[in-house]
Amino acid sequence: MTRASAPEPGSAADVVRSWDARADHYLELFRDELEGKPHDLALFAGFARRLGPGARALDVGCGPCGHVAAVLAAHGLEVTGIDLSPRCIALARRERPGLRFELGDQRALDLDPLGGRFDGIVSNYSLHDQPKSLLPGTFAAWASALKPGGHLLVVAKAGDADGVVTDPLGSGIDVYWAEFTAAELASAAEAAGFTVERLADRAPYEQEIASQRLYLEASMPGESGLDAARRTP
Template identity: 85%
Template sequence: MTSAPEPEPGSAADVVRSWDARADHYLELFRDELEGKPHDLALLAGFARRIGPGGRVLDVGCGPCGHVAAALDAHGLEVTGLDLSPRCVELARRERPGLRFELGDQRAPDLAALGGRFDGIVSNYSLHDQPKAMLHGTFAAWAAALRPGGRLLVVTKEGAADGVASDPLGSGIAVYWAEFRAEELAAAAEAAGFTVERLADRAPYEQEIASQRLYLEASLPEKSGLDASRRAP
């Protein structure tokens, strides 16, 4: 019997393969990681304030911990976590039973199943599993999933990596690993119609992988009053 072919590196099937295999390992490492990251907690709090209480937010590539979704939920947002890995979704639901986690692809979110467009999207290290060539398409998918005026927060690691590597998290498996430069993130955001409001970096904390962190905050234009009147029933 011949074995099934390996999925194309960086494809949706490859993301499922790699994250189903390392979800439990990741959960043990990062279940409470935000407790040691005051900068990131403050960033999420500011994002929540700008969205406003009750705003609908999609946590793309949420992983098995559900910790980002929980932090946003604590600020009064209606949060849905989205992940391609069935094991990640299973573990996130177990860890955060009061929150919503769904199976799906950040590059093609099923808005009908998710309840329509969102007020905000958070991508907390969700870009590292896919080739850089997909970056513009992913930002375009995020823009299509947001309402006019919707907000985006992206967190990545800075660098030039773009290919198969040994898992930096130490699971012992081969994974697709991409890193980004600030100008790459900004160009993809602007091409998708976002206005980049803030692009910053920080040095890694002592407990983190030794890579500079990048933070992009952006928003879509509000629909004009004229456009809104033309679309009114």
């Protein structure tokens, strides 16, 4: 019998391989992580306020915890989380039974089963499993999934890494690990048609991997339906 070859590092199949293998480990690490990250909680709350109650938000690369989707939903958004890993989706559904989680690839979004375009997209460390060379295409996929005036929030780790490493968070498996500069994120966003509104960073909390955190906030041209409704007397 011929042994199946390993998937190409950073490919969709590789993301499934690595996350199916480490999803349970990461769930234990990160189930309640936002309770110790006031900066991030405030950022997600501000993002939800910008979209407005009832707006549709997509949490790309939601992982096994569903914690970002839960925070956004608590602020009144209608949230869908997607992930390539079946194990991540199974765990997220178990952890957050009142929320919607579906299998999906942020780099090739199929919007029909998700109910069409969204008012906002959040990427909370969803970019680290893929090569930097795929960054422009990922931002383009996000842009195509947003309504006019839609908003984007990206959280990423700053750095130069772009290759296979042993998982820094102790799962014991090899994973693709990419980090980014603020300029790389801004360039990819602008090439996809976004207007970059804010780029910020913060130092890591004591319990985090020792790298700066990057935050990009951007929007698509046009006016959202919610913005128009707010202007209507």
